[in-house]
Amino acid sequence: MSQPTTSRRTLGLTVAAAACGLLLAGAAQAQQAPLKVGFMLPATGTFAALGDFIEKGFKLHVQEQGGKLGGREIQYFKVDDESDPSKATDNVNKLIKRDQVDVIVGTVHSGVALAMARAARESNTLLIVPNAGADAITGAQCAKNIFRSSFSNWQPGYAAGVVAAGKGYKRAMTITWNYAAGQETVKGFTEAFEKGGGKVAKELTLPFPNVEFQALLTEIAAQKPDVVFAFFAGGGAVKFVKDYDAAGLKKTVPLVASGFLTDGTLEAQGASAQGILSTLHYADNIDTPRNNAFRKSFALTYKANADVYAVQGYDAAQMLAAGLNAVKGDFSKRDAMLEAMNKAVIDSPRGKFSLSPQRNPVQDIFLREAKGTNNELRGVAVKALADPGRGCRG
Structure with a gap:
């Protein structure tokens, strides 16, 4: 009688061990799910x-x-x-x-x-x-x-304002799309530029993703500011830089920009982009x-x-x-x-x-110059710049 009891006990332990193994394997598989x-x-x-x-x-x-x-x-x-x-x-x-x-x-x-x-x-x-x-x-x-x-949109805009004021420019105009990124980047520029003794005379905007710049470029030519600050990106940035040059403004009114104007776009912008100064958290x-x-x-x-x-x-x-x-x-x-x-x-x-x-990253914002197909490093515009995080309670 003892032999069958032992066999049943051994079989039960084997089944339990196998079940436990399956559970562990299942848990491991679940843990390693993609x-x-x-x-x-x-x-x-x-x-x-x-x-x-x-x-x-x-x-x-x-x-x-x-x-x-x-x-x-x-x-x-x-x-x-x-x-x-x-x-x-x-x-x-x-x-x-x-x-x-x-x-x-x-x-x-x-x-x-x-x-x-x-x-x-x-x-x-x-x-x-x-x-x-x-x-x-x-x-x-x-x-x-x-x-x-x-x-944050504020960061490269603020750094560009520091650069423009540091060059002694006193009167600026800004141009961007009328949406959050454009508005906030311009606010950052204005904050630093006016803190540095300059004045933003006029903010020019057009609806996103409109690229009909001619009327606004004509206004810049008539106002003759010391400097223009621009924020555009992607395909809109390509057309803006080419139109700015074609309007003859590149030779008469310096352009300072958030780095997105010339990042990933230099090849398409060609000669029109050469020499543009921009501020961003990366340089090629x-x-x-x-x-x-x-x-x-x-x-x-x-x-x-x-x-x-x-x-x-x-x-x-x-x-x-x-x-x-x-x-x-x-x-x-x-x-x-x-x-x-x-x-x-x-x-x-x-x-x-x-x-x-x-x-949000606390990071150096670099000054870059468009040269060839690279945005080349020219220095640090602002060291370890932290966005103020205004209104955050989380």
């Missing part, structure tokens, strides 16, 4: 090339880590943001509700990004903004789950081992030269990796992960940067 990253970037329209390089930069860092961040495989989902704020909530909800992504990376257009930030706050979805500089994202609409790997020829290695890796991978958009995408992945590494890939440890992201020092191609309490 992390869902949703890209909401422009795939069409004037900002399409910018969105493409942000995505390429992000994926390059993941590729350099063996295809994983914090030990987790990455699964990508994509939605074209259409650069249309009126469609932004519906588009971002495709990622949040339909695809149930863990992280959203986007976008370029500030108006679209503001709607994305609202949706991220309401759903508590982690959002990393790899471009859009809308001040409110890390200002009045800040939240602990919203980070930025790029800049930052001669450091980190930047040189990044540019070589990007060129080998994509057969293209990296720009600021690629850097911002790359650093968005670095920020996410900092959080995931701290919790060994366990995305359920959200508080610890977000705290690690906020405290991280990012070893960026632009130079190392930390994050402000509002989760």
Whole structure:
């Protein structure tokens, strides 16, 4: 009688062990499930090339880590943001509700990004903004789950104002699209320029993405300011620079710009862009081992030269990796992960940067000059510039 009892006991232990093994294996598999990253970037329209390089930069860092961040495989989902704020909530909800992504990376257009930030706050979805500089994202609409790997609109505008005032210009005009990015960048310029003793005589605007500049250029020619500050990007920046030159203004009224005017656009702008001074948190020829290695890796991978958009995408992945590494890939440890992201020092191609309490980069803003197809470094316009984060209570 004892033998069958022992056999049954042994069989029971074997079955229990096997069941336990299956449970452990299942738990391990669940733990290693791919992390869902949703890209909401422009795939069409004037900002399409910018969105493409942000995505390429992000994926390059993941590729350099063996295809994983914090030990987790990455699964990508994509939605074209259409650069249309009126469609932004519906588009971002495709990622949040339909695809149930863990992280959203986007976008370029500030108006679209503001709607994305609202949706991220309401759903508590982690959002990393790899471009859009809308001040409110890390200002009045800040939240602990919203980070930025790029800049606030205020930062390059403020630095340009410092440069213009430092050159002794007293009377300025500004020109931009009439939308959040343009308005806030101009505010930054005006704040620094007038603090430095200058005066902005007139702010010129046109609707986004209108590129009919002629009437405004005629007004600049008639007013004859000491300097013009401009903010445009993408295809609009190409046409503005060419039209400014064609109107004869390049020879008579110096142009100082937010760096997006000439970033990723110099080849298309050609001779018209040469000599333009701009301020931004990146320059093509930052001669450091980190930047040189990044540019070589990007060129080998994509057969293209990296720009600021690629850097911002790359650093968005670095920020996410900092959080995931701290919790060994366990995305359920959200508080610890977000705290690690906020405290991280990012070893960026632009130079190392930390994050402000509002989760916006505290970074050097460089003075660059357009030369050939590069925005060449001419110095640091403002060292370790932190956005004031006005209105942030998160």
